Amino acid sequence: MNFFKLNELAIEFRSDIGINHSDPIDFFPLITNKLKNLTIAFLEMDDEISGACYKFDTQKIMFINSNHSKGRQRFTAAHEIYHLFYDNTPFTICNINSDDEIEKDADNFASFLLMPINALYNYKKDNNIEKWDLNLIIDCEQYYQISHESLIYRLKNNDEITFEEYISFKGDVKLNAHRRGYDSSLYEPYISKNYTLGNYVRLVEEAFEKELISNARKDEYLLDAFLDDLVYNMEDL
Numbered sequence: 001m002n003f004f005k006l007n008e009l010a011i012e013f014r015s016d017i018g019i020n021h022s023d024p025i026d027f028f029p030l031i032t033n034k035l036k037n038l039t040i041a042f043l044e045m046d047d048e049i050s051g052a053c054y055k056f057d058t059q060k061i062m063f064i065n066s067n068h069s070k071g072r073q074r075f076t077a078a079h080e081i082y083h084l085f086y087d088n089t090p091f092t093i094c095n096i097n098s099d100d101e102i103e104k105d106a107d108n109f110a111s112f113l114l115m116p117i118n119a120l121y122n123y124k125k126d127n128n129i130e131k132w133d134l135n136l137i138i139d140c141e142q143y144y145q146i147s148h149e150s151l152i153y154r155l156k157n158n159d160e161i162t163f164e165e166y167i168s169f170k171g172d173v174k175l176n177a178h179r180r181g182y183d184s185s186l187y188e189p190y191i192s193k194n195y196t197l198g199n200y201v202r203l204v205e206e207a208f209e210k211e212l213i214s215n216a217r218k219d220e221y222l223l224d225a226f227l228d229d230l231v232y233n234m235e236d237l
């Protein structure tokens with residue numbers, strides 16, 4: 001699918017969940033809130049797998065690699081949205097750097113969902129950017145909370161930076177972000193262990209409240225989804 005069509009889909013999706021086409025999104029809380037039948041499972045996976053997704057009946061589940069950075073995890077979640085809403089395959093495993101056409105479409109959709117074409121254009125204009133350098137790139141990725149890799153890849157594809165610049169901007173940017181006054185949360189996992197967010201948790205709690213399952217069964221279901229903190233009433237993840 002061409003870029004403009006994918007960008008249109010991404011803008012339509014943003015508008016369906018009440019987001020205009022240029023604001024940054026706090027992605028995980030937003031999709032947990034707006035997509036009532038979505039479950040997000042963070043799981044330890046091999047590094048080259050970014051995530052997976054599965055849909056059945058009305059339920060949608062996305063799996064996110066818990067070892068990846070928050071920027072990457074947000075990108076993966078946006079990528080899985082493409083499979084869950086616009087791709088008919090019921091189960092998909094997503095490898096980083098896949099050459100598959102659907103995988104590329106899902107990647108481009110994800111990039112546009114987190115930062116539509118107009119959003120990047122307006123950001124450049126508002127910040128008087130004529131030539132990107134590492135500092136400007138870090139400012140932009142922090143503003144939109146997108147991964148460093150996905151931003152420089154997008155800029156390279158837009159011919160806004162050369163291939164040589166793309167290579168020179170790759171690598172660990174945590175220290176450079178610190179030097180610009182940012183914290184390092186974007187470059188570390190949003191959730192770094194096996195854990196579950198979203199509808200599964202709501203369904204288990206609801207089944208218990210309606211007395212459809214016993215307390216012991218509820219705990220069992222929660223532990224199955226790595227929700228030890230809910231079983232043992234712990235405050236922190």
Ligand SMILES: [Zn+2]
Nearest residue numbers: 093094103106
């Ligand atoms: Zn995929």
